[in-house]
Amino acid sequence: MAGLLLDTCAVLWTGHNQRMSRTALSAMTEALKQGELFASPFSAWELSLLSARGRLSLSMDVDSWFEAYLRNGGVAMAQLSVRILIGANQLPGSPPNDPADRIMIATARQLNLAIVTRDSRILDYGAAGLVQTVAC
Numbered sequence: 254m255a256g257l258l259l260d261t262c263a264v265l266w267t268g269h270n271q272r273m274s275r276t277a278l279s280a281m282t283e284a285l286k287q288g289e290l291f292a293s294p295f296s297a298w299e300l301s302l303l304s305a306r307g308r309l310s311l312s313m314d315v316d317s318w319f320e321a322y323l324r325n326g327g328v329a330m331a332q333l334s335v336r337i338l339i340g341a342n343q344l345p346g347s348p349p350n351d352p353a354d355r356i357m358i359a360t361a362r363q364l365n366l367a368i369v370t371r372d373s374r375i376l377d378y379g380a381a382g383l384v385q386t387v388a389c
Contacts, residue, residue, distance in 0.1 A: 255385055256289025257281060258331055258361045260370035261296040261353070263389050265309075268322045277369050277389035291331035291366060292323060295356050337363050346383045349374035358384050 257280060259267065266273055267281070284290040297319045303309035311318045323330060333356075341352065341359040348355055354375055361368045367385035368375055379386030 256287070256291060256364070256366045257284040257387065258357065258364070258366040258368050259290070259292045259296070259328065260357055260368055260372060260375065261293075261299040262371055263369040264292050264296045264300070264322065264328075266389065267326065268318070273389040277387050280367070280387050281369065285327050288329065289366075290326075290328050291364070292319075292328050293331045293357060293360055294333045295353060295360075299353055331360055331364060331366070333360065334363070344383070346378065346381055348378055348383070361385065 301315045304315050337359045341355040361384050367387050369387045369389050371389050376386050
């Protein structure tokens with residue numbers, strides 16, 4: 254399997270030891286061993302947006318939480334390039350409308366990563382063969 258990109262929901266669940274599928278946990282363990290487990294910088298942006306809107310409460314400020322998450326979990330930061338951002342608007346088929354989902358998909362496609370997510374729109378896009386996914 255390719256390396257893995259954790260969707261923002263997967264970052265939160267793994268960061269708070271929430272229940273995930275055995276398939277996802279196994280894939281994440283293997284990706285971690287290979288140094289191929291990634292989070293997107295866009296997840297930090299999403300977390301800060303949720304926090305600012307009062308929809309997310311963390312034990313510390315978002316910046317500190319995200320940095321600790323990466324450091325303590327052995328998760329690497331995925332590259333977020335201009336090419337990925339432009340690619341988010343040029344996805345084939347019928348991608349999700351949510352810009353964050355599109356950026357995650359474009360990142361995964363550009364870096365040849367599978368997205369770990371529970372987001373049904375991303376999973377449906379993956380089922381259409383347009384991005385690799387692992388349901389968590």
